[in-house]
Amino acid sequence: MIFTVAIDGPAAAGKGTISRAVAQQFGLRHLDTGLLYRAVGARVANGDDPVAAAEGLTPEDLARGDLRSLAAGEAASRVAVMPDVRAALVDFQRRFARAEGGAVLDGRDIGTVICPEAEVKLFVTASPEVRAQRRWLEVGGDKDEVLAQVIERDRRDAERATAPMVAAPDALLLDPTEMGISTAVEPAARAIREAFGQGRA
Numbered sequence: 267m268i269f270t271v272a273i274d275g276p277a278a279a280g281k282g283t284i285s286r287a288v289a290q291q292f293g294l295r296h297l298d299t300g301l302l303y304r305a306v307g308a309r310v311a312n313g314d315d316p317v318a319a320a321e322g323l324t325p326e327d328l329a330r331g332d333l334r335s336l337a338a339g340e341a342a343s344r345v346a347v348m349p350d351v352r353a354a355l356v357d358f359q360r361r362f363a364r365a366e367g368g369a370v371l372d373g374r375d376i377g378t379v380i381c382p383e384a385e386v387k388l389f390v391t392a393s394p395e396v397r398a399q400r401r402w403l404e405v406g407g408d409k410d411e412v413l414a415q416v417i418e419r420d421r422r423d424a425e426r427a428t429a430p431m432v433a434a435p436d437a438l439l440l441d442p443t444e445m446g447i448s449t450a451v452e453p454a455a456r457a458i459r460e461a462f463g464q465g466r467a
């Protein structure tokens with residue numbers, strides 16, 4: 267079975283929580299593609315060339331304990347504007363998406379660039395304030411600074427020339443603000459069940 271669930275959206279929207287929940291529910295593998303960009307950003311912060319870092323990512327790079335920090339998110343979005351960095355990461359993501367067994371990928375460009383043929387596409391969003399609150403609960407620090415960073419990172423991701431963050435025209439839009447993330451898993455799961463039912467798997 268080849269079956270891809272593409273989950274895109276801005277910073278700290280809840281993509282990861284929804285992705286992990288549906289991957290577990292449907293027995294699909296999960297790739298958090300933001301981690302790839304975070305790992306490249308971390309290597310560049312240590313003095314590596316961005317493209318060489320993207321081409322030479324190792325499992326150890328992805329296992330670093332500091333990739334979830336605000337600074338790592340900022341570094342990720344700075345390398346993510348570079349077309350050659352993005353190009354170096356495409357094949358790995360595409361292979362993961364279309365490998366036998368089915369996969370959930372979350373990021374910014376999964377439904378538009380990495381896997382436009384995905385059987386299910388979701389775009390998860392929420393107000394900057396709600397997302398900043400979620401991120402602040404994860405990383406702590408100064409709340410206003412977290413909000414400013416979320417807004418700035420969204421702007422950079424949406425305005426870049428290559429693979430900007432945008433909802434695919436055929437994506438289902440989810441805003442977990444009202445319902446809470448665990449409840450937002452249900453419409454996501456329904457969309458997946460429907461796609462399975464239509465024999466798209």
Ligand code: CDP
Pocket residue numbers: 276277278279299300301303304339342343344346372373374375376419423
């Ligand atoms: O967890 P959060 O939503 O804050 O961010 P992330 O998914 O870990 O992504 C970190 C950064 O990587 C984003 O702000 C983007 O600049 C970049 N990214 C991207 O350009 N394309 C992707 N498919 C995933 C992440």
